[in-house]
C-alpha cells in the first residue's frame with residue numbers, strides 16, 4: 466500500500482487530527498510516490514515468554530526524511546518497536562518492510578548498517594575516537610581517510626581535537642556524539658534513537674538535537690526516536706506516535722499533542738508536561 470505520509474494503517478476512518486497530519490506532510494507526497502516510504506509496519510505483535518502481550522498490532526508507515534517521535538508510558542513497548550526495525554528483536558515475517566522488502570529477507574548486518582541505532586548510554590570501544598569512527602567501514606575492508614574521519618566528527622558536532630582522544634577522556638555527551646559519528650560512518654539511511662539524550666546535560670542534549678535536525682535537513686535522514694521528553698519531541702519531531710499498552714493510539718503533529726483523545730494518552734501527556 467503506497468501511502469504518502471506517516472499514518473496508522475487502519476480500516477476505520479482517520480480521526481480529524483490524523484487528517485490534519487496528512488495535510489501537513491503532503492509535501493512528502495512526491496517523495497513517497499518515488500519510493501519515499503522507508504518502513505512499513507504491519508500488524509506487529511509480540512507476546513512475552515510468559516504470555517503477556519507486549520505489542521498488540523502496530524500498523525504504521527514511516528516516510529523518508531522525517532523525524533518520527535515515539536512517546537508513551539514506561540513499558541508501553543517503545544523500545545521493542547524500535548528494536549524490531551533493525552532486528553535487535555526479530556519481528557515475525559511479514560510485519561516489517563524496508564523499501565517494501567521484508568527485513569527478514571535482508572542480510573542482518575547490511576540491515577544494521579542501513580538502519581543505525583543509538584542507545585541511552587554510549588559504549589565507546591577501545592582505542593581512539595578515530596579508531597571508533599573507522600570501526601564499521603573497517604569491518605567491510607574499507608579504511609576511512611583522515612579527511613573522512615574529520616568530516617564525520619564535524620557532522621557529529623565534534624572538533625578535530627577529539628581525533629586522538631580515548632573513551633575515558635570523554636564526557637557522556639561527547640561519547641554520545643562519538644557514537645553518533647561511528648554510526649554515521651556506516652552511511653545509514655535511518656537512525657533509530659532510543660532515548661539518546663536521557664543521560665545528558667541540557668547543552669549536550671541540544672548538541673545531539675542540533676545534529677539530528679542537521680542530518681535530516683542536509684542528508685534527508687529518516688529518524689525514529691523514542692523520548693520521554695515531550696518538549697524534546699516538540700523541538701525536533703515532525704510527527705509523534707503515542708504508544709499505549711503496545712498499541713499506537715494516536716499519531717499527531719508535535720504542536721497538536723493537546724488534541725490527543727485517547728484517555729491513557731491524555732493522562733500520560735498531562736503528567737509529563
Ligand SMILES: Nc1ncnc2c1ncn2[C@@H]1O[C@H](COP(=O)(O)OP(=O)(O)OP(=O)(O)O)[C@@H](O)[C@H]1O
Nearest residue numbers: 513514515519537538539540541542543544545546
Ligand atoms: N524479552 C522480553 N521478555 C519479556 N518481557 C519483555 C521483553 N522485552 C520487553 N519486555 C516487556 O515488554 C514491555 C515493553 O518493554 P519496552 O522496553 O519496549 O517498553 P518501553 O515503552 O520502551 O519502556 P521504557 O519507557 O520504560 O523504556 C515491558 O513490560 C517489558 O518488561
